[in-house]
Amino acid sequence: MFSKISFLLFAILLFSFIGTKAQNVNLAPQDFIAKIKVTKDAQLLDVRTPQEWQSGKIASSNFINFNDADFKQQIEKLDKNKPVFVYCAAGGRSSKATPILQAAGFKQVYNLSGGGYKDLANAGLK
Numbered sequence: 001m002f003s004k005i006s007f008l009l010f011a012i013l014l015f016s017f018i019g020t021k022a023q024n025v026n027l028a029p030q031d032f033i034a035k036i037k038v039t040k041d042a043q044l045l046d047v048r049t050p051q052e053w054q055s056g057k058i059a060s061s062n063f064i065n066f067n068d069a070d071f072k073q074q075i076e077k078l079d080k081n082k083p084v085f086v087y088c089a090a091g092g093r094s095s096k097a098t099p100i101l102q103a104a105g106f107k108q109v110y111n112l113s114g115g116g117y118k119d120l121a122n123a124g125l126k
Contacts, residue, residue, distance in 0.1 A: 024102050026095070029115035032085065033123050036110070041082040044125075045075075047097045048088050048117065056117065058125055066093040072100060080105045087112035087120060 027035060036042050044058060047066035057063065064074045066088065078084060084106050086094040091113055098111040112120070 024098055024109050024111070026098075026111045026113035028113060029119035029123070032087070032110060032112045032115070033120065033125060036085045036125070039083050039085075041079075043078055043082050043084045045078070045084050045086045045097075045101075046088070046117070047071075047086060047093045052089055052117070056121060058117070058120060060126060061087075066097050071097075072104065075101060075104055075106075078106070081107055083108040083110065085110045085112070087116060089116045089118075091116055 036044065044061040046053060046057065046061040046063045048063075049065055049067060053063050053065075062078060064071060064077075068074065084101055086097050086101065086109065088094040088097075091111075094111050094116075095113065098109050101109045
């Protein structure tokens with residue numbers, strides 16, 4: 001009898017962790033753009049360098065340079081309960097930033113995969 005109760009408690013605990021796991025999704029440029037347009041309270045995060053940012057930016061994005069030593073501290077300024085859409089120039093830095101955001105407690109993280117800033121700007125994302 002005790003083992004059935006222990007198993008039941010273990011199963012409940014396991015399912016509660018599965019239900020709270022952070023969501024990390026890689027999206028192609030068109031899917032990324034479509035998802036951000038329909039997502040309430042979306043936070044757009046640009047992780048490019050300051051030089052890249054100065055050459056062109058999306059006005060609604062938050063800029064945090066992935067290469068900064070205090071990147072982990074800077075992301076704490078964002079709301080962990082709101083979805084975060086991460087992009088860079090070509091997908092390398094954003095794919096590295098995504099697990100850092102997830103480990104920091106962000107619930108929903110969407111990474112622009114297979115594209116970058118130019119894809120978003122060309123699509124008219126503002």
